[in-house]
Amino acid sequence: MKTYETMVVFDPTLDEARIGAKVEEIGRRVRDAGGEVRATKEWGKRKLAYPMSRKDNGVYVVLQYDAPGGEIAEIDRLLRLDDGVLRHMTVVGPDEALVKAAAEAAERAAQRRARTREEED
């Protein structure tokens, strides 16, 4: 099983409960297929870089989960048929070790910047 990452941009006129239910539906499918949802990140309403379906905003949700490959097609179909979804994309997520290493490196970089700033003062 691989780790996947799905980003969904919902229609901003949809109410939160409806969006929550759709996200939960994806989670349910993942679990039913023997997978596991690792994280659900709700970015909330955000301005789109360009209008989609005459809308200037979108509600962003990112799901990270382990699932068997076959289920990805199902999730894709589900999202494609949903009129409340402006855009969606599923990618194979970077492996955990890399994400962790990257976060640590970012942390170190922040410390280094703080240190050089101190030296300058």
Added chain:
Amino acid sequence: MPIDRTKRKKKKSRDAGRARRKKACWVCENQVLLIDWKDDRLLQRFVSDRGKIVPRRISGTCARHQRRVAAAIKRSRAMGLLPYVSEQVQ
């Protein structure tokens, strides 16, 4: 009669006299290990104010990182995080 080559004017390169320094790759420099397509603020650094991907020769990004940055920007655009084109930028 042999051609006199000594008189021929030396072609001047456009960069003659101008010292060029190799720019360091920002990604390498800051040890960014993962170029995340979801991180539009990071990617913003690699697009012009028109929304175009800045070429390597301008940004100084190394080949490997430029490839990753470009791929990330394209994914990001598809999801509406970054513009394909942005017009009215002054």
